[in-house]
Amino acid sequence: xxxxxxxxxxxxxxxxxxxxxxxxxxxxxxxxxxxxxxxxxxxxxxxxxxxxxxxxxxxxxxxxxxxxxxxxxxxxxxxxxxxxxxxxxxxxxxxxxxxxxxxxxxxxxxxx
Amino acid sequence: xxxxxxxxxxxxxxxxxxxxxxxxxxxxxxxxxxxxxxxxxxxxxxxxxxxxxxxxxxxxxxxxxxxxxxxxxxxxxxxxxxxxxxxxxxxxxxxxxxxxxxxxxxxxxxxxxxxxxxxxxxxxxxxxxxxxxxxxxxxxxxxxxxxxxxxxxxxxxxxxxxxxxxxxxxxxxxxxxxxxxxxxxxxxxxxx
Numbered sequence: 001x002x003x004x005x006x007x008x009x010x011x012x013x014x015x016x017x018x019x020x021x022x023x024x025x026x027x028x029x030x031x032x033x034x035x036x037x038x039x040x041x042x043x044x045x046x047x048x049x050x051x052x053x054x055x056x057x058x059x060x061x062x063x064x065x066x067x068x069x070x071x072x073x074x075x076x077x078x079x080x081x082x083x084x085x086x087x088x089x090x091x092x093x094x095x096x097x098x099x100x101x102x103x104x105x106x107x108x109x110x111x112x
Numbered sequence: 113x114x115x116x117x118x119x120x121x122x123x124x125x126x127x128x129x130x131x132x133x134x135x136x137x138x139x140x141x142x143x144x145x146x147x148x149x150x151x152x153x154x155x156x157x158x159x160x161x162x163x164x165x166x167x168x169x170x171x172x173x174x175x176x177x178x179x180x181x182x183x184x185x186x187x188x189x190x191x192x193x194x195x196x197x198x199x200x201x202x203x204x205x206x207x208x209x210x211x212x213x214x215x216x217x218x219x220x221x222x223x224x225x226x227x228x229x230x231x232x233x234x235x236x237x238x239x240x241x242x243x244x245x246x247x248x249x250x251x252x253x254x255x256x257x258x259x260x261x262x263x264x265x266x267x268x269x270x271x272x273x274x275x276x277x278x279x280x281x282x283x284x285x286x287x288x289x290x291x292x293x294x295x296x297x298x299x300x301x302x303x304x
Contacts, residue, residue, distance in 0.1 A: 007291055007294055007295050007298065008291065010294070010298075011287075011290065011291055011294050012259075014236070014239065014240060014243075014294070015240065015259045015260050016260075017236045018148070018236055018237065018240040018260055019148065019260045020233075021232075021233035021234075021236040021237050022144070022147050022148045022151075022233075022237060023144065024140050024141055024143065024144030024147075025140070025143050025144060025147060025153075025156065026140065027139050027140065027143055027157060027160070028157060031139060031157060031160075031161070032132070032135065032136075034157075034161055035135065035161045035164055035165065038161055038165050039165060039168050042165060042169065
């Protein structure tokens with residue numbers, strides 16, 4: 001069943017009646033203050049968000065710069081290429097008492 | 113235009129007083145359009161504020177004050193559409209969902225308080241709202257902008273930024289669906 005021409009006209013009349021049933025309406029007294037409150041609230045949120053983003057970007061840039069500087073600096077004291085035991089012995093030569101120090105063999109000693 | 117271009121230009125440059133004047137000039141008409149698009153009187157003011165809020169933060173994107181009205185209509189259409197979509201996700205109890213007996217009882221109670229023509233208008237609003245349930249929110253808004261707001265296809269083309277022919281096809285299909293729903297309702301009335 002297809003809509004007829006009569007239905008078409010009736011629908012037009014109904015839509016026109018709908019226009020009349022929903023006239024332009026007066027806003028309440030609270031409309032403008034409410035609108036400005038919403039604008040201020042959105043503006044504050046946007047401002048805080050922008051500040052937060054700006055702070056985050058600055059901090060990220062600073063950290064990146066610091067890492068870049070750290071990585072690009074030449075090593076002042078390159079790691080010594082010695083074994084652990086040699087390094088330990090070198091580190092303890094001055095303070096180590098005689099009896100725990102490395103054993104020395106005096107081959108010229110009389111009686112040997 | 114309800115305001116002159118110079119006022120729009122000043123509002124665009126951040127003049128709050130000029131923006132205020134623009135809102136004062138357009139708010140009644142905008143609220144009327146929203147009322148017809150969403151058919152919920154209690155939420156009209158809230159949606160209208162949303163329209164002007166969006167206007168405030170998007171005025172700098174307006175190319176020329178000459179296209180201010182289509183721009184405002186565009187914001188109105190988008191806000192109404194967003195509202196209708198939200199409403200669909202959050203279904204509420206509406207008169208069109210009631211049984212006939214419940215409607216008669218509600219009418220009888222309301223009859224003592226509301227005048228006859230007010231009741232008639234309410235019935236028309238409910239009928240149209242119910243018929244428009246046959247189409248999507250987007251088509252509902254488009255159909256109302258054309259048939260009830262009386263905008264021409266050329267004006268709609270500016271608002272929607274869609275070719276006139278595409279709008280024609282969409283409008284035709286939407287109208288056919290509504291007509292079908294209308295015809296079904298008519299037959300139901302005749303039989304019942």
